[in-house]
Amino acid sequence: MRILHTSDWHIGRSFHGHSTLDALRDVLGTLVDQVRDHDVDVVIVAGDVFDSAAPAAGCYTLLTDVLRGIAETGASVIVTSGNHDSAARLGFQSGLLRTGIHVLTDPLALDTPVVIDDADGPVRFYGIPYLEPGVVRHLWGGAVMRTQADAIDHAMGLVRADLEAHPARSVVISHCFAAGVEATPGVEREIRQGSLDVVPLSSFDGVDYVALGHIHGRQQLAPAVRYAGAPLHYSFGEGAKPRGSWLIDMDAAGGIEASWLDLPIPRRLVTLRAPFRQLLESEEYAAHVDDWVCAQYTDSTPQIDAMRRLLARFPHCATVMHTPPASAADATGGxxxxxxxxxxxxxxxxxxxxxxxxxxxxxxxxxxxxxxxxxxxxxxxxxx
Incomplete structure (x- = not known):
């Protein structure tokens, strides 16, 4: 079976005040083409489909168009909710969706998998929506659920029990902060308190592949435990990270081979750090006039009307920061x-x-x- 693992679309998110809907539409259009060109059987979207609990109407239109496009290739789609999504809003129309599109947002149904067959038999896909311990602990009376790690442990216990009753190849989809991951500061909304809500990798033992969401850059925590990251850059902190999806080939025994499919980057992100006049005049920066620019000028004193002046050279300058060198006053005792x-x-x-x-x-x-x-x-x- 061939699976495309993607996540964190964040439909509706802005970039320094600029809408990303058109750019995301183009990128996800390429993703649909990749599903067709690579004969993908199942597309996974591991949470944070929307960027907020109350997305605008245009966000629903984009999601509908992309899901329809994937379904028309013949692939199935499995979508789960993340910490940005409203599970209720994302899942309210799940019963009305066309065959092959599955939106999994109900914690009480996380051990009821979507079962998809190929020539080698069934694969059981378990969608674990984002589990906020304080919100879901009442659903399972007697279960210990102080942290998100507790919630995932409980969910995986239910998954393993179902697999024991129905042995098959298996995939778990989860939106969490797993142990060993490297987050981008200021990018992924915090869903942990200190180290209490870091989910150990051992929590996911017993399944053939774990498709994770929440972290915006691709990461491999184990051969069968991966983050795909977001399809767009939503922060300058992500600028150097590739955008794309994991293409997972699962054999008859549940073994996997993973390869990376790049997605296009509509506009590159770059951080330029130099004295203000140099940013405005140096030919060194001429190649970045069409990029999203984070300008950090190092002059000792703030510049007047810095953004307007930088926009004259960099039409897509998104943010300006005054970052002078370390204070000489500090070196003499303050x-x-x-x-x-x-x-x-x-x-x-x-x-x-x-x-x-x-x-x-x-x-x-x-x-x-x-x-x-x-x-x-x-x-x-x-x-x-």
Whole structure:
């Protein structure tokens, strides 16, 4: 059986205020072509189909079009809910969907698999929707469910019991933070408290393949335990990570061979770090005028109207950050020490400017202006 493992579509998510719907439509259109070209039997979407619990109407339209396109290739589709989705909204029309499209969002049905046959017999697909312990613990009276790891352990116990009663090749689909994974800071919404909700890989023992969602970059935690990541870049922290899906070939004994299918990147992401004038003028950055740009300028002082000026060169500049080098003031013991060492009002102003400018004190002109102001104040005080 040939399976395409994808996840974290996040339909409706914006990128620094810009809609991603059109870009995602094009990318998922390529995914549909890959399903057809590679004779895929089953497509898995491992959670976070939508980016929010209340997606806009256009998000439903995109999902419907993509699911219809996959079904028209002859492949089956199995979709589960993630921590971004509303399981109720994602699953409300599951009974109305055409044959071959399965939306699994009910925790009480997680041990009732979708069974798909090929020439070697049945494969049982178990969809574990995202399990928030505080929300689902009442569903299984007496079960210990303080953490997400507890919830997954309980779910997998139910899965293994079903497999014991109905031996077959098996696939589990889950949306969680598994042990050993490398997350992208600020990208994946946190679904753990410290280390309590990290799910041990041993929790997934007993099945032939585990298709995970939640992490936005592809990762292999074990030969049969993988994250596919998101089809689009949703953060500059993801910019260097490939986008695509795992193509899984499962043999008659449940053994797998995995290969990676790249998806197109509609617009590259790049972080440029340099002095402001260099960002605006250097030919070194000319190749990035059509990219999404995170501009980090290293001048000691903030620039006026930085975004407008950068947009004139980089029309897709999404964010601007002032990232000066480490403060020279810190190297001399910090602001308080500098203030204690001053011997005049002029030196006090210079110490303050050096503090807020990361080590750069008053220029010659500024120092002269400060001296003039101090002298004028002294004359006023002397005459009053």
């Amino acid at each position: 602001y308080a020490r500098r203030v204690r060492a001053v011997r005049s009002d002029a030196e006090l102003v210079d110490a303050f400017l050096a503090h807020v400018r990361d080590g750069e004190g008053a220029s010659d002109l500024e120092a002269q202006i400060v001296r003039d102001v101090i002298e004028q104040r002294s004359l006023v005080e002397a005459t009053t």
